[in-house]
Amino acid sequence: MTTESHQDDLRLLRTNLEWVSRQLALAGEPFVGLAEATAIADQESADLAAISAVLADHVIMSVELDRSGFARSTESKKRVETVTGGWSHYLVEVLNPTSAVGRLWSNLPDGLAFMTARESHAIVPALYDMLDNAPMIRGEGVMFEIVGDQVLTGARRQFVLVAIFTRDEGPATTYLAISAGDGFFGFHVGHQGASFELEARASIPVTLEVRDTNGASCTFRLTIKDGAGRVFPPRKMRIAPDMFFHDHIYRSTGEVVFLPPGTYTATVTRGPEYLCQQIEFVVADTPRSLEATLIRWVTPSDDSYYSGDMHIHAAGCSHYSLPTEGVSPETIIRHVRGEAIDVGGVLNWGPCYHYQKQFFTGSSISPFAGLEHPSLQEANGVRWEATATDRDAESVLRYDLEVSGFPSGHSGHPVLLGLTDPEYPSTSSPKDWPSWNLPIMQWARAQGAITGYAHCGIGMGVESDDLPNWEIPGFASVGLNEALVDVVHGAIDFIGSAQEYPVYELNSWYHILNAGFDLIMMGETDYPCLFDERVGVGRTYVPSGTAPRGDRGAEIYLAGIRDPRTYFGDGRSHFSQIQLNAKQSASGWSIAKGESLRVSAVVRAWIDEDPASEVASIRHLPPYAGPAWHIERARVGDSRHVTVELIENGLPIAQTTVLANGQPQAITFDVELSESGWLALRILPSAHTQAFHITVADAPARPIRTSAEWCANAVDRLWAEVGKFIAQHEREEAKIAYAQASDEYRRRAAEGR
Amino acid sequence: MADHVHHSGNHSASNRAELFVGVAHDCCIVAPDVQVHIAVGISAEDRVSAIPRHRREVFAGSSGALLLEIQNNGFVTSPLAIDIESDNPDFHFVVDPTPLTGELLERRELAFHSSGPGWTSLALRFRTTSLVGDLADRDRVDMMIVCE
Structure with missing residues (x-):
């Protein structure tokens, strides 16, 4: 040496x-x-x-x-x-x-x-x-x-x-x-x-005395880390209801976690309507409790708004399929409650379809958030017991269907809400279902379901960042796709969003509205397929005079979905008390020629006070990188303000800024409309209302020519892209339906302004 | 979306042992064909996963190609983009920008060139149109290419 x-x-x-x-x-x-x-x-x-x-x-x-x-x-x-x-x-x-x-x-x-x-x-x-x-x-x-x-x-x-x-x-x-x-x-x-x-x-029991703002017991999101950044319990050792692809877990007041002696940081919250609180605590050699009172900065239900995420999966994607064929309603309801969501739509789909089908009841459920599969819990050394909370009844689930992993997947993924019968006639397996979607939508509508398409922005990428723009997307995936056709046939109610770059999602929606078709847009998560992070990443807030509770809870919620005051987004900004000083009818509002229209609302938004904080860094990400919908992207410069826009037929016509400190901010826009059309309020990319249809001087809204042309050309492109995947015996019928849609758009373009 | 190829140096690969075990996530099935180096699965929800046949692939010479077998359950017709991290600045991939056909099964070659013999540690992350990566890293493959 x-x-x-x-x-x-x-x-x-x-x-x-x-x-x-x-x-x-x-x-x-x-x-x-x-x-x-x-x-x-x-x-x-x-x-x-x-x-x-x-x-x-x-x-x-x-x-x-x-x-x-x-x-x-x-x-x-x-x-x-x-x-x-x-x-x-x-x-x-x-x-x-x-x-x-x-x-x-x-x-x-x-x-x-x-x-x-x-x-x-x-x-x-x-x-x-x-x-x-x-x-x-x-x-x-x-x-x-x-x-x-x-x-x-x-x-x-x-x-x-x-x-x-x-x-x-x-x-x-x-x-x-x-x-x-x-x-x-x-x-x-x-x-x-x-x-x-x-x-x-043995490690030390820590009883979680975390309570809601008013002292009520509740289920909440909890992340525990030690000084080295290790997560507890370790992801690799988790079984449901704890997810191996999360850092966080969901626990309820009074439940217990077991930790070795040491110093930890706990982060607690109940989703975007609450603040995230960090608590440092020390575990010594004796049992202790962890106490915290959650801080809710907005309570939409005070304004008779209720939240829903109607695109949640209990199986497939990040969920494990073995040994339990996905997770149970007891697990999903724990997550939904932990994010303070009123209504969760749990969609059965291809993976584990036959097993998960047993949970479909045709009504809403709000089960106890117990620990599923006791024998596996015991094998995994789980020592805590689930507890009920004061908030449990405030969240319901409804099991329904996403037609994904079925033969028609190339045409986009129908989301069928409020089904009474989830089995398509004369089928015994998903492989027997139609290879395009219009027949499925019509069958679902016939039983009173609300129908739409999931994740409308996927595969809709274009070069332009303008909104609206007139580029025809490639329909390269399972986004909007056949919605363009089905809306013409009166077979769908909504398209799902708040997941991808808003330009990809909103552009087609605006064009369809401009072509004269009514279509709702809903915020959704597609957990854990598009988003693993948690349920409620994308949400829809529905106004309702009745809280969506009990075995008709989801039905109450869905009944309000067509109200134009419904808004969707990331849950970090909110509209309420939306008023238009115009004569209201079932189809919208009407004003006289030359009459000024006042649109007013109350806005609440929350962004971190510190523009240099970790969460604020989201605004520096590319706009098409996740999370695409996040209020930090709406921050005006380094201020704590966000911009609220009033749009007419997809184009901004007025705007104002509001302080995003959680306090209610009244906004008012006075505008004059020369023609009938539609308006909406938005805080991009955080919240967006539905379209308020306005009739001026009793004249029906004329389609906008360029939008109708866009729709027609998009249908043609869509057929070129997916028509070949439709089964031979159904292709001719589908081709006719596509042609009818394309012709109708062109007819409207010809009549348009 | 235009640039599907990039290299960033100083990637420190996981120090954890991994074995190809043939346990597929849903929609991602490893073909029995021994020539396939990476099995890529695209789920019905356009979610991408990838499993390498081996963690260490040995090639004679300084050029070669990884054979990808893509099981496309999402009818996806976008290009298969690959984000590449490597600890060898002299190692380059050429990613095929041709869109996928949308067919259930297709194969693609991922050609590479190295300036000389040696091993290169790689992290390959596969994606299609979805903006959201996989939190559980199932769209990522860590592997080593040895040029002899």
Whole structure:
């Protein structure tokens, strides 16, 4: 060994130990002796073995690597102490006589650990299809993790910081192997690892005394992190109702989380109508409670508005299909309540269709948010019990259908709300359904359902950022698509939005309205397909004199959906008391020629006071990057103001700015309209009302020629794009329907202004 | 949307062991064909997932191509965009900008060129028209290409 290489070793080791020290400080778990070891490494003549001796209590394994990075020999402690529900840190001493460099790998020897190693994949989605998955879940109670991005540095002695998560109290046997090199194949059968006896002591119960603004018990969103940024409970160890693709969980007042002693930050909220509050708290050795009162900055129900997210899935996409074929109503209602949503539309669709169909009742439900599949909960070591809350009845679910994963998927995804019969006639399986959508829409409408298309902006990308614009999109995916045809045939009520770049979503809506067709736009999430984050990312607020509660709750909500005062968006800005000083009829409002029209409303909006805050950084993202609908994108400069616009036939005609501090701000626009048309209020990209149809001097609204032409050309493009996917035996009928739609748009264009 | 190819250096790949295990997420099925390097699934909801056949692919010479098998359950006809992070500034991909056909199954080649022998650590994120990436990173593949 040369002096020079020894100094290199010490330099690398000092850096190594300093990094370990910083990580442990973040985790709140300082190691006795680490400072001493670092001090030894500071000495030019330091003995590497002396450093190992000082750190011996923290070293669980010593590994000597060969030139290829394989473990040549391994020695380990035989018994390691951990704590349940948390991470315990140890060091692995790596002896690297050939000064190899490269990646470091760790693994458990068998079973699910291989399959769950990816950072955000949980155990449950990777389960095999077995009759009983509980034994497998029960057997996966330990995780190892190499902390951070540690690599093999080339030092001949290195200390790798590892963390051990233990789920279950008491003794357990586990195994760890460390390898290095340029690829995973450092591991091979018979690789050198070591077994350990773990002794896990119990973590500490923390009772959640988090209450709503008025002291009522409620379900809320909760994120718990330690100083190192680790999330509790770990995503990999979660089963429903906790989602492996979330950092947060949903809990109710009085429920319990179990945490090891340490310092934590909890973030609590109930969705965008509430503020996010951060609470630092310490868990010592005795049970404690975590107390907080949520802060609601807006209560739409005070103005008789009720929220809904009518596009939620309980299976498919990010949900696991095995072993439970998606999640249960008890899980979904917990999430809906935790986001303070009044009505949740749970849409059965292709994945797990036959299993989830059992939850369709044709009415609204508000079940207790219990823990589904008790045997799996028990196997996963779940020790908390669900509790009912004062707010439970304020949220309802209705199971309905999204025609997605069906033969007509290329034509867009029908969302059918308020169905009484979810089975298309003479079918036994989704594969038997029509390969285009108009027959489906007509069948649903015949039973009184509200019909529309999901995520209308997908595949509707164009080069222009103008709104409106006249580019014809490529219909490259499952967006607006056949809505353009079905609206002409009077078969749909709405299209879904508040998900994609507003230009992609609103442009076609404006053109359809300008062509003279009435169409509602609804905010929706498509959780967890378009958005994994949570339910209620996109929402629709419906005015109703009756709160949507009980087994007709969703029906009450849907009955109000056609009210033009309905608005949709991200839930961070709100309209109420919308008034037009004009004569109102069932079809809209009417004014005399030359008469001024006053449009007034109350606006409430909330954006972070600090324009440099983390959430405020959203406004700097490209407009088509998610979240596309977020009030931060509406912030005027660095102010706390947002712009409210009044639009006529899709074009702004008046605007004002309001302070987005949560307080009610009265707005008034006085405008003169030369012709009949439609108006709407918007705060882009955060909230948008429906169209207020205005008749001037009793003259019916004339279509706008360029919009009707856009619609006609778009139908032609759509047919070219998707017509080939329609089954041969249905294609002719579909072709006729498309031609009728195209002809009608062209007829209106010819008559238009 | 125009530029489907970019490189950003200093990508530090996950240090976690991963195995191709053949467990597919819904709509993403790995074909038995050994030539396929990455199986890309597009769900009915236009959600993209990807699974590599192997985490480490060895090629003779400094050029080659990864074969992608795309199971398109969403009838998507946009280009398959790929965001690429690499720790090797001399390693380049050429992404095929041709839109997908919308057919259930199709294959594409992802050609690459490296300036010389060695290994390149890559993170490939696949996407179509949807603006929203996968929180659980199922649209991302971490792999290594070794040019011998």
